[in-house]
Amino acid sequence: MSALPLAVSEASLAAGLRRLGLAGKPVAVHSSLRSFGRVEGGAETVLNALQSVGSTVLLPGFQCAAKIPPPPGQRYRQNGCDYAVHFDFINPPRPFELLTAPVHPKMGAVCHTFARRPGTLRSNHPWHSWLGVGPQAAAWLADHPWESTGRPLEKLAAAGGYVVLLGVDLSSCTAIHLAEEHAGRRPFIRWAMDARGVIREVATSGCAKGFTALLPFCQDLFRSELIGTCRAQAAPIADLVDRLAPVIRAQPELTRCGPDCLRCRDAILCGPLPPDSLPA
Numbered sequence: 001m002s003a004l005p006l007a008v009s010e011a012s013l014a015a016g017l018r019r020l021g022l023a024g025k026p027v028a029v030h031s032s033l034r035s036f037g038r039v040e041g042g043a044e045t046v047l048n049a050l051q052s053v054g055s056t057v058l059l060p061g062f063q064c065a066a067k068i069p070p071p072p073g074q075r076y077r078q079n080g081c082d083y084a085v086h087f088d089f090i091n092p093p094r095p096f097e098l099l100t101a102p103v104h105p106k107m108g109a110v111c112h113t114f115a116r117r118p119g120t121l122r123s124n125h126p127w128h129s130w131l132g133v134g135p136q137a138a139a140w141l142a143d144h145p146w147e148s149t150g151r152p153l154e155k156l157a158a159a160g161g162y163v164v165l166l167g168v169d170l171s172s173c174t175a176i177h178l179a180e181e182h183a184g185r186r187p188f189i190r191w192a193m194d195a196r197g198v199i200r201e202v203a204t205s206g207c208a209k210g211f212t213a214l215l216p217f218c219q220d221l222f223r224s225e226l227i228g229t230c231r232a233q234a235a236p237i238a239d240l241v242d243r244l245a246p247v248i249r250a251q252p253e254l255t256r257c258g259p260d261c262l263r264c265r266d267a268i269l270c271g272p273l274p275p276d277s278l279p280a
């Protein structure tokens with residue numbers, strides 16, 4: 001007979017986050033609630049602990065609302081997609097509405113709970129929207145142009161912020177997309193309709209499934225602690241981006257997740273080219 005593992009309390013969560021060096025730090029958090037085993041109070045408790053230890057707390061509220069076909073003549077080449085199948089050619093385009101845009105199911109229970117909490121702010125981006133609370137949340141989330149993938153995350157990084165991985169690996173670490181951009185990879189381009197009915201370009205990041213291959217190059221930047229059964233890790237984002245950008249530039253094949261991935265193929269070629277240009 002085996003005893004049920006003890007449920008993780010808010011106090012033990014907060015203590016673990018402090019051991020990771022996160023007291024008073026702005027944090028961008030990627031999480032698997034299941035990884036903790038049981039948590040007293042569930043996702044709300046994880047969020048309470050993050051808010052009590054960190055300062056500004058950001059979690060991804062990503063979705064994939066930008067499925068509008070490109071305007072005529074705007075089919076960028078090397079754009080990580082098959083134009084014949086990727087876009088919604090059936091339904092008429094509708095303006096992107098942040099208030100009604102769902103958070104993608106893959107974001108997990110903590111993000112979905114965060115999105116529903118009173119007081120959580122959200123950046124207006126049809127793909128890489130971030131959720132946030134704390135002293136800088138309003139300022140960082142108000143500044144998220146559609147031409148940028150991760151502007152709020154860049155602001156957090158510049159303020160000495162940390163990425164926190166709670167039971168997830170580098171394939172969930174959005175900050176590595178910033179390293180890709182620093183390495184010269186242009187974001188992919190998708191399209192969404194704004195509130196005025198204008199179809200505009202939206203910068204989107206590529207595939208992250210292969211990022212786990214970057215671990216040997218950055219493991220020393222992460223502090224790691226067990227919280228319940230959760231392997232919790234944290235690293236300063238600016239250092240992580242500075243470390244990985246030259247690695248990606250020198251060894252671009254490292255991030256390829258598999259032979260058939262169009263996004264990995266085109267990211268390794270440095271991303272989209274204008275429709276009428278010659279290959280680089």
Ligand SMILES: [Zn+2]
Nearest residue numbers: 207257261264
């Ligand atoms: Zn891929």
